[in-house]
Amino acid sequence: MKKITGAISWFFINVPIMLLSITCIFPVIWLGYSSLKTSTEFNLNSFSLPSALNFDNYRQAFQTAKFDVYLFNSAFNSFISLALVLLFTFVVGYLLSRYRFKGRGLVYGVFLAGILVPVYALIVPMFIMFKNVGLLNTRITLLFPYIAFELPIAIFLVDSYVKGISKEMEDAAAIDGAGMLRTMFTIILPICRPVLSTVVILAFMHTWNEFPFAQMLVMKAAYKTVPVGLTSFTSQFSVDYTLLMAALAMATLPVVVIYILFYKKIMQGMMAGAVKG
């Protein structure tokens, strides 16, 4: 009897979670292999595996749909904003946690309050502001919001990490004659590598996936990013599903690779960001 109830509870615990796990991963796998089918094959049976590997969809996405432009723009935005986010958050986080100066409370408070601001409410006023300054539709338009939105949480991650480093090392460096900048970049920076890599990965995920700001602030086709580019696929090629799937697969691939490599770090970072917020 006990064995039977045990088996039943094993079933009801394991099977639903297994089903959920499968639904979480299957759509992406389906996306991957469907993008290798031809349209006719896909229309016949949307479930089946492709009969032959067919990379025409990918070729077409680059040739006729200018997907390379979108990829380049997304990569450009991601890398430039990553570099600047890294620099800014490290410098500000370190200085805030180690130095006492006038206005420190203000800087701290503004960044802390910034976590609470729902950024979507800023799109309309930002559009108006950028329009007045002439910053709409340029190559660097999106860098401003992407860097700014990443700052608060990243700064607090760095700040709390630096607080955990003992001060003696910096004192020793100062006695040996190292200036502030030198101490910061040659002694603290290497120690902070774990938290900085978390910051970089999170910032990359956010920038690469961001949609509303990219959609509203950039209308010029030459500067559109991947998520916005995907929406233009449906209006232009409304029937070609396999082509769209190839584009979706390409948009997802970098994120998947990074997730597989760093999933522990991503979870930690998102958790810290969430609990702080």
Added chain:
Amino acid sequence: MRAKRRISARLGDILQRMLGPVETGSRQRLRVKAQRCRPAPLQPRYGLMMLPQRMRLMLERNAKRNLPLIYALIGVPFLLYIFIVIVPLCISIFYSLLKWDGIGPQSFVGFKNFATMLKDRNFWLSTTNTLIISLYCVLGQVGVALVISFLMTNRRLKLKEFHRTVIFFPVVLAPVVIGFVWKFVYDQNFGLLNTLLRALGLQSWIRLWLDDTSIILTTISIPVMWQYIGLYLVILMGAISAVPTEIYECAEIDGANWYQRSMKITLPMIWDTLKIAIILCASGTMKIYDHIYIMTNGGPGRSSSVLALYCFKTTFDNSNFGYGATISVMLLVFSLLISWVIQLLMGSYGRKNA
């Protein structure tokens, strides 16, 4: 009295000998823990404490000399942040008092936009839709994540690490991609859902998932729920792993089963984290836009319109910038309000239980 105590101590000894390793094991562990808790003996520190006075002065003077550099280094990101986040926040309040089409002259109309909003049926439809989706998402994301995180403490569940990694995976995907993928899932002809239903012989369940106004709010909530279950699962599992294992061991010795342990120990211990998770989820769903823009763009009709979508449509499609800014302000107000209400509700309930 003293004799009694001696007897009980004796009894304890006998019991201990009879019960064997479980009791002694946990006792020993407790003893070890008690030793660990004792403060460490004071040791001489060779750090800044021991530096001669003159050297400390020198260090402080160095810090003073660096002050302009510090301001410069912090100033650049700080000003950027002010101009990108704080300034738009303030001017959105200013623009909400204007009537402006984005190009022509601006005229100051006071609170007229807010008055229009009160009578605007589409605004209230979008607001109720957003609130309903938020409710679904709190139940579907935090609720399901809570159940799964409880199951994760169950010994019968296998492959825990695998489940956690896989369930978290959709969190990192772009909402736009999720929207497209679910559009394929819901598609009436070749969609995965209808294909599956046909294969199972459940033809009567087949619907026009994204064109049926009676179920549209549920169908568009499911992808959002599905995407973020993993985030809350990881948050809650983090909180559960912080609960000291001794408590569970004691409860287990006292004969509490898994359900009782979850409800009486885990739930009260992670209450604060649960509160944060619910606030995060509700205020996060208030600004939902990407998924819905891709899947239905507010349709059919306006049945799946949400606040952010309505705001962008008023601003950019109808070029009504003043009114768009008004809705932005309301979006901000609603998200802050909803976090405050949840804080209030859950705070009092938690205190009563604890």
